[in-house]
Amino acid sequence: MSIWQHSLHTWQLIFQDKGAILLLFVAGLIYSFFYPLPYHYEQVESVPAILIDQDQSTSSRTLQRLLLAAPNLELRQISNDPATIQSALWQGDVMALIIIPHGFHQDILAGRTAQVQVASHGGYLLAGSKALMNASEAAMTMGAAIRLHKLQSAGFSPTQAMDSLQPLQLHSRAVFNPKDGYGHSIVPAVMVLVIQQTLLIGVTLLLGRQAELKQLPSGWRAYSGMLLTFSSIGLLNSLYFFLVALRLQQYAQLGALLHLLVFCLLFSLCIGSFALLLGRLFQSRERGLQLLLVSAVPMLFISGYSWPAESLPTALYYLRWLLPSTAGIHGFVGINQLGANLSDILREVMALTGLSIALISYGLWLYRSSGKLKA
């Protein structure tokens, strides 16, 4: 059989296999909507918090008003009863405590630094840092007002006073993902993993069955034909995710189309050859499903995306490039979300090219003959 015939034969096998169709085509469609769902609102709009006002003074009430006006804080209760506070925290009704201690007003009057405590549940990092940010802003507003007032009463003009308050002002700007959305950050990366994992599992399912039937094709023509088919499926899914699903859900898409297409092609070839390798390793239909379901989460975190690559152990910092998803995540996020072109993601392009060459060479060797396979 020629390469084309092998490719066609593989397509036929796929369309006779409900399990493979489900994984190779349907799963991607479902995940493209199911996975982004929790992050639909993108932001933690309001963090439920308790305010404990131990000072009960004019100053503490001023701060209380500022906190009530804070955009992401939802002051559920203003309480001083330790039992109420403890039980609210234990039941998870509130995620942060804001404590205005005794002597707050006195400290301000005496010109000492008055302290406010923000205690957040360390288990919920995102909510905790949001609460802290809002409380800090309220405290800074109040601090600035106090100093302004004092300087003015010391005889400074309002502008002079303002200027000496803040000799250095830091303006932070988000260059990419301008709204700082959580979903906008995580979903595009996970999409790459979904494309890779559904292909890997679908192919091992299909080839595992062929291995059981002792019908796993061999020879370079068969290998190339299968590679053509599986990479095409990877390409179809990539195009669906990055041209349709991303846009439908209003995720950023800044890169040039041509660069995106070239990278889709490279990535598909790489995951296709990776899938063929695993297909040869797993000797039954269900083995791939059993082993690969747990691999997606670790693959996401070793890519160096959600968890900084600089903080990975040194060995993993390099070994992570052996998975197509690592270059895939950084490359696709680079093109779509950062507006990179191929030269900006040269490292990822090289990684996928090198990995593809290695995987295909090894695959050709592995598939050179039917060989004796262990059952």
Next chain:
Amino acid sequence: MSAFRRSLARELAHLQHDQGDRFLTLWLMPALCLFVWWIFSAGQPEQLPIAVLDQDRSSLSRQLIRLVDAAPGVAVTLSADDSKAAVDALRQRQVYGLLILPQDMQDDVYRGQPAELVLQLNSQYTTYASTLQRGIQQAILTAAAAISADRLQRLGIFADASLNTVMPVQVLATPLYNEGPNYEVFLAATLIPALFQILAMVLTVSAIGRELRDGTAQGWLDTANGSVAIALCSKLLPYLTVFCLYGAGYVWFFQQLVPHSYTGSALSIWLSFVLMNAAAMAIGVLLVALTRNFRMALSLAGFYSAPAFAYSGQAFPLVAMPELAQYWASILPLTHWLKIYNQQWLAAAPFVMASTPWLILLSIFLLGSLVGSLLLKRSGFKPENWGAR
């Protein structure tokens, strides 16, 4: 030999004989746990690279760069010459932030004019952006405070001490449980149970699905004297035992690693951990009984458990999710177990205060195993339902 022991021996004999299934049952879990812990073993993000565009080139700017470089989590790795090169470096992810120190910054500061510094962040990479923002903001505030105090002194304002107080109102962050943003605890300790949940379902579906696929279900039932309850319990006991052991290992490991973070009862968290896995196993029984197809049940188990962490509310809070996502989260054992983790293990809440997630886990377990075994009894042992791939 009793029916239970006979059936148990049958399952153990299978595990002894099947290398792949033995690997899944015994070795995959510890390997994954160690791997996940290894990923996060640094604890906190460190040395994240930024570029500085120094348009001032003054002693003040050099001092600021040193301060920023010394800030926790930040490393100044690139000194950019123009903003185009700097933005390119940002896009190429050589750096994740760009700090611009404007021209005449030092002069402005000495003249009493505020100088405006700009920090551009790659917020697509959120962990980088938030770590950099925190560290750099703190460094700049410290520098500004020193300058401001110095200036007021030069103006001869000592009379009112409050004017020297650069931050009249200061916020102290005190994490209640889990000190510092320690990702080792925040991520590794919660991701591992998410992986356990996936494996609990995979192992259960595999153990039962295999019998239906191979048409050996009757033989299985026969060794258990025709009792579906005995057949199921004896088959799943080895797996539950493994979860008990590895669960204990998990609790012990993290308790040793960060004893000050885990103030609650280790026994209670271990029991709830076992219950979560038992609940996931019950859902596994249900799925395989519903589909009577090994492959299909595995696919569904994957759909149910693989994205569970995203829905669990640990990384992104449940209250910020759409209602539909919250409903889905509520049928995942992991969501409820993480509540127990946060309330009882981290915050040391007494059992009565946080009994709801326990009851829910128990209900999922009971409902899943009851309906699952009834369905299995009704149609799982008919030859026409075997052999589906």
